[in-house]
Amino acid sequence: MAKMKQRVIGLIGIVSRMANWNADFSGxxxxxxxxxxxxxxxxxxxxxxxxxxxxxxxxxxIRSYKVGKGKEGEKLQPRDxxxxxxxxxxxxxxxxxxxxxxxxxxCVDVMNFGATFAVEGQNIxxxxxxxxxxxxxxxxxxxxxxxxILSPFRNSNEKSQGNDATSIGKKIMVDEAHYVYPFTVxxxxxxxxxGLPGLTEFEGYTTEAYAVFxxxxxxxxxxxxxxxxxxxxxxxxxxxxxxxxxxAYLPNLDPYVTVYxxxxxxxYDLSALEPILxxxxxxxxxxxxxxxxxxxxxxxxxxxxxxxxLITRAVL
Numbered sequence: 378m379a380k381m382k383q384r385v386i387g388l389i390g391i392v393s394r395m396a397n398w399n400a401d402f403s404g405x406x407x408x409x410x411x412x413x414x415x416x417x418x419x420x421x422x423x424x425x426x427x428x429x430x431x432x433x434x435x436x437x438x439i440r441s442y443k444v445g446k447g448k449e450g451e452k453l454q455p456r457d458x459x460x461x462x463x464x465x466x467x468x469x470x471x472x473x474x475x476x477x478x479x480x481x482x483x484c485v486d487v488m489n490f491g492a493t494f495a496v497e498g499q500n501i502x503x504x505x506x507x508x509x510x511x512x513x514x515x516x517x518x519x520x521x522x523x524x525x526i527l528s529p530f531r532n533s534n535e536k537s538q539g540n541d542a543t544s545i546g547k548k549i550m551v552d553e554a555h556y557v558y559p560f561t562v563x564x565x566x567x568x569x570x571x572g573l574p575g576l577t578e579f580e581g582y583t584t585e586a587y588a589v590f591x592x593x594x595x596x597x598x599x600x601x602x603x604x605x606x607x608x609x610x611x612x613x614x615x616x617x618x619x620x621x622x623x624x625a626y627l628p629n630l631d632p633y634v635t636v637y638x639x640x641x642x643x644x645y646d647l648s649a650l651e652p653i654l655x656x657x658x659x660x661x662x663x664x665x666x667x668x669x670x671x672x673x674x675x676x677x678x679x680x681x682x683x684x685x686x687l688i689t690r691a692v693l
Contacts, residue, residue, distance in 0.1 A: 380580040381564035381587050382621040388630050389614050391556040391598045396608030404549045414514040416556045424601040425593030426486050437484040459496045470496055475575035488586040506566045506582040507590055512556035515636040524548040555636045559629040613668040613675050625660035647677040654679045
């Protein structure tokens, strides 16, 4: 494995049509106190972890189940963290931290997003090399839609009115929203673990881990087909790779993005980034932009910008 030496900053755009990309516990799309729709970083990370798991990667922080003893017989239960570790590695959590660190760093989600591993005998906190911000909806015409759904079953609660009729539920969606997530990749976050006794072969964040993250940033939402998220997909991703050793630090990029419709396409206008990129050009190694050209237009002019078809990966 090769150590990753370049920092990366970028954007991930998720479009959600007649879907609910990230709901709160009431079932409504998540909003700030002033009503702005947003998607949490956890929603985006979950889509990536599901994709990685489907691709055969080792993922620790994802829900899995066991059949355990309940008060009324055997019940389907989510595994706790220690049980998930034991299931994944087929061994109990070791008493020495070096062994546990080796196991944790072998998981692609830990290598990218870090971990809080607090179980009996171990309390390890790892700040992830990849940090993802909140994805705010940038499309002003987004509306929440509520569908009534008729259940095929009656409500058997005898105290309920109308318990002799089938019940009605609700499905809540947004007609169209465009979530824009900022992210950074800092490969130096794990450097202070490299060279520790027992970790002499550990080099830190690797190019292989970054490649897996990049694939998740391009496909995670599209691959996640659940009842509420069907209709959500990746629209574009921007990767700005800094030169090794660069001391330039760019701000979060999402405030510089506007979204609107034109000629039956969704336009992601990133032109406000152009002065920032031009002023840092000597510190930038490469800029890659992936987009769905059939439904999406991304407006950005920058020296050395490479454009790719997000679906086919062909050069545009």
